[in-house]
Amino acid sequence: MEKITAVRGFKDILPGETEKWRFVENKAREIFADFGIREIKIPILEKTELFARGIGETTDIVEKEMYTFRDRGNEYLTLRPEATASVIRAYIEHNMHLNEQLSRLFTIGPMFRRERPQKGRFRQVHQINVEFIGGNDPRIDAELMIMLVTFLSSVGLTNVRLEINSLGCPACRSSFRGTVIDFLRGKEECLCPDCRRRLDTNPLRIFDCKVESCQETISSAPVILDFICDTCRNHFENTKRYLTMFDISFSVNPRMVRGLDYYTQTAFEVITESLGAQNAVAGGGRYDGLVKDLGGEDIPGVGFAIGFERLVSMIPGDDDDFIDHPHIFIAALGEEATDYAFTLSNRFRLTGIRAEMDFTGKSLKSQMKRSNKVNARYTLIIGTKELEERQAPLRNMRTGEQQSLSLETIDGVIHEFTNLLSAETITAG
């Protein structure tokens, strides 16, 4: 029979990798708790209109990357390409603004974008997404970025830099839009067909185009940072000031526009040199009009998302370092000893000790090999003789030292081994 493979761009995350994922997620949860950020779980499927309105009809995501289908009830639904629009929908739907002044929310899960798969780019991508909804104070923007940088360094990422920009408010943007159009008029032949179209629909998107001739043409265009109003400039200057107060290093990238249309004022990305073309590990910004655009009150917000796959691929250390290896491997020889090992290993597990054994009845040599492979801390060797004498050798797999463990009672074995482990922890500590 022919094999069925996974869908292109959709990746299995296997044991060996999942441990690194869990490490990242646990660290995120720890740091989010310190910052008072609470978890929200949102559906994977939403009405298509939410993203069309939220992200913007003329963005790449909405124009060509969404997984949209008509369900059996003839409703247009979309697998979420990002989380912000959904979080804001939930925020409005549950009147969360009545609960607290500033809602701090995070959500972790898969997003779906039908982009061309390549290194660091997938069609199912996992994101760690954080939103602070309810304030426009530049301290909130700074706090969010301080937390992001703290988190990334806590998981061992050093080779990254924070880039920031201000995209102004809708008023700044509409005058800047005219400036960009004026600049590009007469240069249409240097633009790709997509950007020629964007000139009428969404000229700021041209800054984001990867086509070389477009990049070249736009590189001498005016930048929005030179056109923002006093309020937006003040907001930007203060955000930078607060970042500096916390020694957060950043650079201003006046050409950053971000790929989603809801941004106002602060926009930022965390960039790395180690991922090739897909160089953004995280991206975010302020979206002061989004809650209103999605039918809520006039409430500002700011947030970011980290790409889980990209982040995990940059974390130093072998996958093996993140695995919880067994405390003990029980090598059993013969039916009676295997039975004993079965009881003992499960009793160990029920007391919180990670135990493994082998059911195959293989030779001692091959069981020792297995113990090495799973990186067990100790191996207990039990055969008929050991059961008779009620004494079994326990080998420390790191030092090679061997000692004898009394098999008088199962409770006794567990007690003695637990003491041994805690003595080790105390010595190591």
Ligand code: HAM
């Ligand atoms: P985004 O820049 O589209 O922003 O995505 C954030 C991060 O997700 C990217 O920096 C990247 O690491 C990762 N990512 C996105 N698409 C892919 C892909 N196809 N393959 C691999 N990784 C990918 C947002 O999604 C906004 N919702 C962020 C936000 C939250 N803004 C405000 N609040």
